[in-house]
Amino acid sequence: MATSPLQLLHEAFPGRAKQIDQILGFMGKPWAATPPSLLINGNSSLGKTAVLKATLSAMLGGGSDSGSSSTHIQSEQQLQELRRRLPSRYAFLDCVECHTPRLIFEHAIYQLRNPPPSQDKGSIIFPSTHTPTAGMSEKKEATTVSRKRKRMTTSPLDWNRCENVNDFVEWCRKICDTKDELDEFHETHGNHRVVSGSISKHQNETRYLVLDRAERLRDTAPTLISVLMRLQELTGRNICVVLITTIVWEKFRSKTGGYEPIVLNFPQYTKSETVAILRKDLPAEEEEDLDLYMRFVDLVYDVFQRNCKDLNEIRHLVALLFPLYIKPVKEGKIQKHEGLKLHRHIQAYFVEAMDKLYLREISSTEWSDRTLSTASGSLSGGSGSTGGGAGGHVSAAPGGDRALTTALDVQNVFDLPYYTKFILIASFLASYNPPRLDMRYFAKVSSTGSKMTKRSKVAAAKKHGHDSMGSKLRQQLLGPKPFPIERMLAIFYSILDEEVEENVNVHTQIASLVSLRMLQRVTPMDKLDSIKCKCNVSYEMIKTLAKSTRFEIDKYLYDFS
């Protein structure tokens, strides 16, 4: 064995060595007493979950090695085997998935009473891990394998009902007290008593209860947090609760001061750490392009780090953009060392990526489909920009891409029934125009508008003072204002050329617009009178709608650009 598990871990998580050491330090020997609770916090995608999971599975899950204490290979293997077979020493719960206390309890008990989920070595070595969340850490190929293995080891269902904290505490005691071969193993190998001398009672291995995305606990079970913090105390057993969260502990605190966990912060990755992580993403078959890849990673980091600190996003971008970067090299159009040319070639894509990809306006598959299909177009675009000079490259975005973009835009257009369009336009006007100006815009000389004018007069009188105060801020920037349905209807009838009866259809349309979330109801559902709504549609969309109905929206909008 060339490397110890510790080294493996360190290798798998660049820039996280310190944290791993800290966690291992808290864990100590498998049977050692631990702090009652631990809180790991840090921004998303800093490897919190992955590190903890890998560490636990390496140390306790029989993943690769059992720890450094044993020197005998044979006993080591034996230990590993035991760990794989025997009930897990840790439970890993996702608080999004376990959205009721009962689910938390039952999942925890289930996991602690069953063998640990098999972890393939792949999942440790390849850090497909720095994910914001738990589940994605396993490699795809591992999926089927692990499923098969699980199938073999699946014990008969023993699911235990556990509905409240009392039961849970009881269960924890029971679980911790079950002495199995593993504990016996420790005992026979001797090095047990020496450490746990302070506790007279015989003590089994520490159990860990890990709660990922613990911030959700505050909603699902606010009282549970303080219980979990004191779980060791309550059970009187060696059990350690680990919370993983993106927020600071202060936000967890309830009024009555509970136990404080030990806080372990995962700091932001530095540039070199980021690059080191990205280095691992390079597919093995392109190993010879390592130089180029590293240069590219450097570039991407410099370009995007101002907008995006999220490691996953950068990895995402790198994975999708690198094939494009390397393409001209592979096709022999640009030499490897011509960095500037390559830079220019890729820049157009950077702009595009910043626009679309980062916002997920197009997904990764669409992006890769595009880049595949527009291969020739992109090349010509790229070389064109190379000759084009400084300003050229942005505008010289590949023609194919443009075409596709417009195709997507076309897709986004959808049609509404004719009158519904007008209802939507009217509500947009009602949302963005101050009511006092309704007279100016919509009053008709004829008597048809009289119904409206009365109402709007009242409304205008009410709102006038308020508006004059805040009129320095344009409504466009403030967002839509709620409006009474009646006002919108008045506008609706006034902007329509023809006479429409006010009947139930109009109201049905309003309701369906609400269900499509184009209108937002502000008043609560139980209030049936004087409903107020907001228009939840962007200006661009209204503009296209207005265009399709040949309605000049700009003439009616106040202070809009």
Added chain:
Amino acid sequence: MEIRHDLFNREWELMTGRIENVMRNMNTVVLSAIYNFVHNAYSRQSSNAAMPFLELPTGLIFAGINVPDHDLLFQQIAQTISSSVPPSSGPLEAEDMEPDHNKTASASSASHVVILQSKDCTNLKSAQKSMIEQFLGLGIAGATNPLEGGTRLQNYDMLVLERWYQSLCESDDGAGEERKQPTLVVILQDFESFDYDTLQDFITICSNYQDRIPFVLLMGLATSIDALHQGLPKAVLSRLQTRKFQMQQSSECLTAIIEDLFIHANYIVMHHFYANPLSILCDRSLTAQSKALDLLTYVEGKLEGDPQEAEMLILDDEFLVQQIPDLVQGLCEYHQNFGMIFDFLWFLQTRFSISLLKKPKRALYFMALEGSLINSSHIPFLQNWLQLFKESPRCVPKESTALENAMDRELIVVQSIRDRMGALLDIVSEDSVTSSSEVEDNGEEAEESSKTLSGGFVKKRKLVSLNVYAHETDGRQTRIAKKTRETTRIPKGALGAYTLLVKEIDETISRLFRYLSSRGPDVYVSTLSTDVV
């Protein structure tokens, strides 16, 4: 009355079946695309190893604003996906998939599909519950239901699903290891109405379980992609690997239905029958006598129209029974003709590039039914355009060159013989293609005796079809079965002939319209009902 009701039900079923058929056919291309997407979602991913982490394959289905249709649509989608055979219009997927791939896809067990509607998913618990229950309900016979095992797993626990899936895979194992794992497809039918917070958690959970259960999401969006971006935060969005599918617009749907149902089918005949009490006669097993009472009331209303006949009808059932097939035949015939003329009108309309003229088919049809089509400005307008053609033949080439390609394509589809006229127009004006035209003389008939150009066509067209068409034209114009036909050849390329043709076309058209106006559907129907009585 009961009989009528039964009849109505039977016919109605037929009709809805037909409508559904139309809608299904309209979406076949999209459906097969979705099918491919679902079935390749996971195989494709393994090939795309460069991605740093798993993304949940998600199809965004832009189903249009017409929410009531969606039930049917999504059931259709579910059906398509869960069947192990790709939808029939096959050329698309044959290209997409590699051959060996194709084999595995067809060999693999079908995906399991559930449809979630927002009304089932008010909170996370109910959403999960509904999904899991639906999946378990779908479970194939071999799979054991973990809920039956007497355990106390809660029915919204994802572990239930995981276990179920495992047992599903196990039961599949017998068939061979190479088999693709079935995917679980979750359809979120009305994305906009979902509670977004619930949805976020739901998607997160699904993507957490993705390494164990291959999920595919399909979201039905009624509006635009903005809804997706408004509803979900970035953290969730970044877990989705979206792909867009555009369903047919509802207006197109409507057009297709109208076309299929009313213009090309005889269902309108049925419709008219159901509108009046005589509909029982549809069922020939019944004698008119049995419903004499109904008849009587009906007849009374019509007495003034044709007292003698009415009297006869009441008194003589035999006569009535005799009459009916003829009348029905007449109506059918009329309808066929109407359909053809209508097609032609439509075709004519599409030929002109001015957008002002373009009216959707449904509007045209509506007008026709109201009887206002003939009197509307629409037709004169079209005629004016034709006039333009006539007066300045030189401008035609310019117009028609642009249109020729489109027309040639359309010609194959459009059935009306009048379209051939259009083709001829082009061909003649282009002077490039050998054309033959057929001029038909049905001069024997007095009212419409003038020389009628019945059609021109490219030589490759079969003569048989020509005859059929010519025959139909006769039927349309004169409605008399016996015809004499005479074919003359027009020398190709002659401008004079061309002008002649245009003139003839114009004449024919105006005659057609005259015919239409004299025998609008309403007129005809009313005559029919009068006749019947």
